[in-house]
Amino acid sequence: MKRVTMQDVAKLAGVSKSTVSQYLNKRYDYMSEETKRRIENAISELGYQPNIVARSLKQKKTSTIGVIVANILHSFSTKVIRAIEDFCNDNDFHVIVCNADDDPVKEANYINMLRAKQVDGLIVFPTGGNLELYEMMIEQNFPLVFVDRIIDGLSVDTILLDNEKAAYLAVEHFVNCNHTRIGIITTSLSRKVTPRIERIEGYKKAMLHFGLPIVDEYIKGVDLDYIQNALNTMFSLKEPPTAILAGNDLVLMEILRYAKENSINIPNDLALIGVDDVPFAPIFTPALTTIAQPAFEMGEKAAQLLLDKIKNEHKEQARIHRFPPTLIVRETT
Amino acid sequence: MKRVTMQDVAKLAGVSKSTVSQYLNKRYDYMSEETKRRIENAISELGYQPNIVARSLKQKKTSTIGVIVANILHSFSTKVIRAIEDFCNDNDFHVIVCNADDDPVKEANYINMLRAKQVDGLIVFPTGGNLELYEMMIEQNFPLVFVDRIIDGLSVDTILLDNEKAAYLAVEHFVNCNHTRIGIITTSLSRKVTPRIERIEGYKKAMLHFGLPIVDEYIKGVDLDYIQNALNTMFSLKEPPTAILAGNDLVLMEILRYAKENSINIPNDLALIGVDDVPFAPIFTPALTTIAQPAFEMGEKAAQLLLDKIKNEHKEQARIHRFPPTLIVRETT
DNA sequence: CTGAAAGCGCTTACAG
DNA sequence: CTGAAAGCGCTTACAG
Structure with a gap:
């Protein structure tokens, strides 16, 4: 399973890999139609697919966020996750979901693993058991949003039900x-x-x-x-x-x-x-x-806030974002 | 948020980055205790964390698999996912879960995205709408396991209920x-x-x-x-x-x-x-x-098969793996 | 309008 | 027992 690289495409199209890269990133400002066509053909002929890992390494961003829920068995968690995924899909971000199972040790492992994988930011339903880790992320100005739980003394945007x-x-x-x-x-x-x-x-x-x-x-x-x-x-x-x-x-x-x-x-x-x-x-x-x-709105807001932080478009002071509950009367009352 | 790299650790410890790398990969065959200690100290002092993206690029493997379910609303899907995650955690693999929402277009996007992200293998509950893509993966010998659905004419290990x-x-x-x-x-x-x-x-x-x-x-x-x-x-x-x-x-x-x-x-x-x-x-x-x-067993088997393929330990002919259902009698009959 | 070169942060074969 | 060097596959500032 020999992977085809940008170099292969460049050779076949008779251009340099810089030019292929420009093409892929849609920077055609000054690119001739002829060149474009040649590259396009080479790509489809070889079935070339860019290697996102290489791109991420160079760009120092992965367009991926991590979500760590305290306990995925709650229907609330799954609804929030769905909303986050939808929002991220619409914004060309990927998401990796992890379940800490209410265990601070697992949570710590996931935080470290996701950061090692260079996620651009993290949405966490904190177990509360990893104060030092949370603090480190805040200090490093790492994009972070909490959901469902307040951790006292930390300045983090937090999404909560009223x-x-x-x-x-x-x-x-x-x-x-x-x-x-x-x-x-x-x-x-x-x-x-x-x-x-x-x-x-x-x-x-x-x-x-x-x-x-x-x-x-x-x-x-x-x-x-x-x-x-x-x-x-x-x-x-x-x-x-x-x-x-x-x-x-x-x-x-x-x-x-x-x-x-x-x-x-x-x-x-x-x-x-x-x-x-x-x-x-x-x-x-x-x-x-x-x-x-309003789990869907809450998840969307969490994702919105996080992506804004990642893009450096969120400058406001971290605060708690409260969402209103709704009573649905049926037959048990 | 200046990230600390292996180079920084090497400098502080007074060794080369090769040595730091050896240390990290636990190849201490000939490493002096002194060197180990110096590196260890430098790492903790700097709070160094390896960059998995860089490692993946070099090693051409990510220790990550993708799971694409046709429809995550089925409780069967969520149970299988949990089992896969557990198994992968135990084997130091990460998993990225995607929901195709019964839409072949979404499925194709996820397959391409995950392969671009260089996942080492894929477990999919196929929608059935992307024959060419499935065929391409098989042809390329890309590690692949299907769950829940048979795609006629394809030679893929498939996990199914009887x-x-x-x-x-x-x-x-x-x-x-x-x-x-x-x-x-x-x-x-x-x-x-x-x-x-x-x-x-x-x-x-x-x-x-x-x-x-x-x-x-x-x-x-x-x-x-x-x-x-x-x-x-x-x-x-x-x-x-x-x-x-x-x-x-x-x-x-x-x-x-x-x-x-x-x-x-x-x-x-x-x-x-x-x-x-x-x-x-x-x-x-x-x-x-x-x-x-037996959703848990089925998920575990899928993960087992896939990891074996990835490690090249699975040489057998692809086949269909059937699992037995169980009747649980309660009050509706 | 396009290419050569440097570099992202690692790993690894090889030399000493 | 440890280091210098090459290379993974991209992107990007710069030169022409």
């Missing part, structure tokens, strides 16, 4: 449905992951706003594996909650599983709202009431 | 549940996509095997957008089917939607089996009976 608003919308809707014993369950709070913290915070504020008591037993932040336990505890209370807000799609599925296995009727025994509008929400029985994130 | 068996398992189970009016619905047959063709073929063989008549009205292969229509037609028959096999996960969701909107009780009015074990199958009400593909 999480407090999301929780507020859920509580408000529960209240409108005459619930007063409202709970919230989300995944582990030990690593201070922004959406979890903010959704609980928003939940508390909303409860106060509607004059409802904050009952600690109604608030859980535990690992996915312990959610069945947490639900058991919650439903053993003298006065269990009559409505629950699921902090994300994976928690929602755990709650649905618990309800199914314990014959808890939704919404009669328990009203339910999940953050993240999962694909099966409308066909589920009962159809799931959810809080949707 | 689709006829999958259909057989479903029909058999329906028969055991005393159904005789059994239908099958899948997405459009116009492009002769292997799993669709083979599943219908397997369905027909199974029907004959169990002495049941083959009723054309019970067999539909239409685009996703027309499935509601097809279902309407089917259920307007004097004798509509009492059991349906959904050809894939997306079709399954369309059928579930139809049933919900038309108050068709599953499984009482209609028994249902879907090919592909969707994540929400066990928590659905009723929990979904499915035919699972």
Whole structure:
């Protein structure tokens, strides 16, 4: 499989490789029609394809960005990725996606690998476990955008849902449905992951706003594996909650599983709202009431910001970009 | 953001860049401890990271493979991708994933782009619309593995479900549940996509095997957008089917939607089996009976085969690798 | 309008 | 045990 190079094309066309290069880069300012035609023919005859690796080395840019998601199992991650890919395709950028699996060690490996591969910039859903690495990138002025999670003390453009608003919308809707014993369950709070913290915070504020008591037993932040336990505890209370807000799609599925296995009727025994509008929400029985994130817009904005930085067209101070959630009322409330 | 190069390390360590390169590639056969230490210190002091692009250019390999899926919306695709990524990670290969969106034009662009980026090999779920390109890769002996779909007349290792068996398992189970009016619905047959063709073929063989008549009205292969229509037609028959096999996960969701909107009780009015074990199958009400593909094993095998080809360790004749489906009985039958 | 030359940051065969 | 040199396949400033 002998690869054909620019040199081969130049020889066949009877010109120098500089000229072939000019042709490829569409700098025909002064190129004769004759030359163009000869090069074109040589290229198609040889089936020549430029070697992007060589070009990247010389140009010191790869037109490739990296995306590292903390956990690809969230439907939110996959939607954001799709939006980023679409935007990058439209702008002739390639994207390499990596899944850190909520593991800071994997995340660090991916960051190093992608930078070694000379990506022009990085969009990351940070695990939060690699402060020094994040700081190094910022210091080096390496194009970087965070999604979904705030890392305290770092000056990075960050794309976030208005999480407090999301929780507020859920509580408000529960209240409108005459619930007063409202709970919230989300995944582990030990690593201070922004959406979890903010959704609980928003939940508390909303409860106060509607004059409802904050009952600690109604608030859980535990690992996915312990959610069945947490639900058991919650439903053993003298006065269990009559409505629950699921902090994300994976928690929602755990709650649905618990309800199914314990014959808890939704919404009669328990009203339910999940953050993240999962694909099966409308066909589920009962159809799931959810809080949707504008994932597509968020992904697009992340890509937009990053490409602007790469092209040096983004001069503003790094800040947090908030996006509004939407309540989609179906049958679980 | 001045990048530090091997030259900088060499200077600081007081050696030549050849020696630094040897160090990096762990060829210490004859390297003095002293030299090693000096290089190590220089590297960490400067925060040096090798430029993989330069290495790739020189070595004429990138340790990167491309994966092009026909349609990433299928849960099967995402599972296979995960398996490929895991396998490649373990073998120090990187992977770039692209979604052709069932569009041969996009597929061609991705193939060309990935080859220009010098990937060492390609795993593709072929749309079937780029015969010349596939042929060119084979002719050039470019490492290539197909998944999910057979392209007639091409000699390529191909990873496939035993689709006829999958259909057989479903029909058999329906028969055991005393159904005789059994239908099958899948997405459009116009492009002769292997799993669709083979599943219908397997369905027909199974029907004959169990002495049941083959009723054309019970067999539909239409685009996703027309499935509601097809279902309407089917259920307007004097004798509509009492059991349906959904050809894939997306079709399954369309059928579930139809049933919900038309108050068709599953499984009482209609028994249902879907090919592909969707994540929400066990928590659905009723929990979904499915035919699972061993997606993880299939992805692993695809990656295994490809890496062997890349390393020139795969000398056998290209062939089709079949994997067995599994029936998972839940509540929809 | 086109070409010769230098250089991107590595690796590697070879010399010593 | 280590270094000088060539070369991977491009791009680009410059000369003519």
